[in-house]
Amino acid sequence: MRVLFLGDIVGSPGRKALRLFLPGLLEEFRPHFVIGNAENAAGGYGLTEKIAEELFALGLDLLTSGNHIWKREFLPYLARSERVLRPANYPEGAPGRGATVLEKDGRKLAVINLEGRVFMRALQCPFRTAAALAEELRLETPCILVDFHAEATSEKIALSWYLDGRVSALIGTHTHVQTADARILPQGTAYLSDAGMCGLRDGVIGMDRKQALEMYLTQVPRRLEVPKKGTVKAEGVFLELEEESGRALRIETFRREES
Template sequence: MRILFLGDVVGRPGRRALTENLPRIRKELEADFVFVNGENASGGYGLKTKHAKEFFKAGVDGITGGNHIWKYKDLYNMLDKDGRIVRPHNYADHLPGSGVAVFEKTGFPKVAVINIIGRTFMPPIDCPFASIETVLDELPADIPVQLVDFHAEATGEKIAMGYFLDGKVSAMVGTHTHVQTNDAKVLPGGTAYLTDLGMCGAEDSCLGMKPEIILDRYLTGLPRQLEAASGRGILQGAIFDIDDTTGRALSMATYRQN
């Protein structure tokens, strides 16, 4: 099977680039499944229910989250009841939603999507390594394909997680930093890996946000409310092929659509 996994959607430019182009891109790439990180889709922070529904209508199969997934409470009901959206598994169990979703499609094996969040330079949270290990131990044996979105700040933590999961999952992709890395590869154990997918957002921006606000914060040291940039949007992510029987990765490459 072929999977397209897109990075953090940031604000209106990212949403527009995704919804307007995905039907065509999916057909061109012959992608069997499409997943996207949506935690910054609504105004640059959080995900509203209406925007999640727009993504599904455009052809997204599943949405992963991160530390901003909790901003809009109107999403909480959808997190609990719609199995296509996952939030980081290593948040407390009593919070809305789940960190694991299983996708089924005729002609393909089951696909598990797992979302976890890092601890380095991030708010205090349960250990992501222990959390993902528990998830994998509890997954039914009839799910040969497992995809992990590791939403983390530190490159080193993401690389360490990649080697920790090598041979245990089909693919591990990083999100959160909004900068696409150049290290797409299949690890020795057969796990597709990319440190960060990048973002779907305004090309002329600072991580999807207005550059002038970011500059003012650095130059003055004063707090300012960030705002999503406007303008033409780009799409960034990864495209990879997975063996339907073994669940091992056959290829891994970055994806970019200007």
């Protein structure tokens, strides 16, 4: 089974990057499933129904998310959608779903979305949540992908060791900076600390760099904006999984950018 995972899609530049590069990526990797983290796809913060449908039209099968998914106007869509995930370790009563099983052409891929707790909210334990969901989902398919939306690399690495052999892959999101630590762990779980981002190449994690510099120099909090113009890039990871066992056979990062 071949899976293409796109790093955090940031604003209109991120969506532009998908329009530019996704057709070529589909031709090169021929994935059975395409997944992207879209919690920043609407102006850098959150998601809208219109933008979600735009991303599906571009060829994505499922959208994962994180701490920015909770725009109030988006909650009704999130509650009814089977193609947008929110982190599974939010308390009972939070709208939406934290895991699902994708099915296409006789293949099944389970996806779990989680949020970290280090430097983030004090949510339910992502480790125990992941283990329980993986056990449940393995009854339907051994191929399980985890998007762990977390700040601390240490927490991501720890969870990968905890889940080694229980899931097919754990891919980190949230920091928007692609890491160089792709590997397959001893029991067959593929791991990457962060898939990177789809968005503005020369900003600060996709945001306006002048605004970011002003904020860091003055320490005055502000809401950063996503510039509408600039060179864009698309980053992510390609996975090849053994369908019978769910073991990862290959993990490869990619980066495409405008010349």
